[in-house]
Amino acid sequence: MPIPHPAPDDLQWQTxxxxxxxxxxFEGGHAVNPPLVRASTVLFDNVAQQREMRARRGGERLFTYGARGTPTTFALEDAVSELEGGYRTRLFPTGLAAIGMSLLAYLKPGDHVLMSDSVYEPARHLAHSFLAPYGIRCTFFNADGSDAESLMEPATRLVYAEAPGSLVYEMCDLPRLAEMAHARGALLAADNTWGSGCQYRPLALGADISIMAATKYLSGHADVMMGTVCTTQAAWQPLAERSDAFGMTVSPDDAWLVMRGLRTLSARLQMHERHALRVAGWLQARPEVATVFCPALPDDPGHALWLRDCSGTNGLLSFELRREFDVPAAERLIDGLSLFGLGASWGGFESLATLADMTRARSVTDWRARGPVIRLHIGLESPDDLMDDLDRAFGSLRC
Incomplete structure (x- = not known):
């Protein structure tokens, strides 16, 4: 027999x-965007329902506790899965957290991981500072993937790539890497932050795991930190189980902000691309510049792969100064910029510049004989104003 509950009028005002x-x-329609749902505690109708939900949540996405997600984070997970063309997605506090959890989910002591020489530098640090002490060996392969097959071992369980590569945007043949990994029972993970699910889709090219820093283009406003991992169905369970075990979650407020940014992702990227290609062409004509790094440029070494696998570019490009200019000269150039912010992130609406230490960021390719490299993120400002700003800053090299 149900236990009677007190009527609202019988309760004290504090209750x-x-x-x-x-x-x-309320009556009416529904909001364009999903509502913001903040929750830690989730209430159930009865003990049986609570028990059932907890029994099912290992294999299903259910609203059972804030650390397991809320309707707001679920909505963003679905949107990223749609964008990446994957089975399911998990959200993480930062892009680096997404990388770290992916390594933890698929590797154990005694395993070997092949990692591209072009990966995001903190991922390289993770390999040295965390994986190695726990008995997980890491070998770096050439950014273009040319030597990867020769470095595969019986213990290789994961191949980890980033294409286009961090800082100088090397392309690799991801379908070939996928075929190589799968033939030996390994998985292929790809950092897709550059491609953002719009211009590059690693899962469609054969990868099992696609990782993005939603901090960058998905958010688009330089005001939120987040990482995402989207996988195939076959690769999903280890990631889900390890993420739950570590209590990985994100703020619903941050998820709502990323969802808002995602709505304009395609339009923003098209504008970033137009502006960046104008600046890249202008930089190629500068006498101070030795090389402009951008796979969308016809003379880039990875251009053919970019044409085959990508559907556009973004606001990122880097340039190498000629050898007569040293690092202090490059620093003067950056300090002479007024429209470019000095910042290490990218993907927002604003233009940024930073010095790239390629001798530290690469271990397979030797950069010691090359000139200083400056990375630019070309934002949504007028490219004419940005080129004028760069022109004034180049004047500092002649001081």
Whole structure:
């Protein structure tokens, strides 16, 4: 027999205050965007329902506790899965957290991982500072993937690539890497932050795991930190189990912000691309510049792969100064910029510049004989204004 509950009018005002407004009734339509749902505790109707939900949540996505996600984070997971063309997605506090959890999910002591020489530098640090002490060996292969097959071992369980590569945007043949990894029972993970799911789709090219820093283009406003990992169905369970075990979650407020940014992702990227290609062409004509790094340029070594595998470029490009200019000269150039912010991130609406230490960021390719490299993120400002700003800053090289 059901236990009678007190009517609202029988409760004291302090109690009524806490119970009011949980499910406001309204008539009408629905909001364009999903509502922002903040929750730690999730309530159930009875013990049987709570027990059932907890029993099912290992294999299903259910609203059972804030650390397991809320309707707001679920909505963003679905949007990223749609964008990446994958089975399911998990959200992480940062892009680096997404990388770290992916390594933890698929590797154990005694395993070997092949990692591209072009990976995001903190991923390289993770390999040295965390994987190695725990008995997980890492070998770096050439950024273009040319020597990867020769470095495969019986213990290789994961091949980790980034294409286009960090800082100087090397392309690799991802379908070939996938075929190589799968033939030996290994998985292929790809950092897809550059491609953002719009211009590059690693899962469609054969990868099992696609990782993005939603901090960058998905957010687009330089005001939120987040990482995403989207996988195939076959690769999903290890990631889900390890993420739950570590209590990995994100703020619903941050998820809502990324969802808002995602709505304009395609339009923003097209504008970033137009502006960046204008600046890249202008830089190629500068006498101070030895090389402009951007796979969308016809003379880039990875251009043919970019044409085959990508559907566009973004606001990122880097350039190498000629050898007569040293690092202090490159620093003067950056300090002479007024429209470019000096910052290490990218993907927002603003233009940024930073010095890239390629001798530290690469271990397979030797950069010691080359000139200093400056990375630019070309934002949504007028490219004419940006080129004028760069022109003034180049004047500092002649001081």
């Amino acid at each position: 009524r205050l806490l119970r009011a407004g949980h499910a406001p009734a």
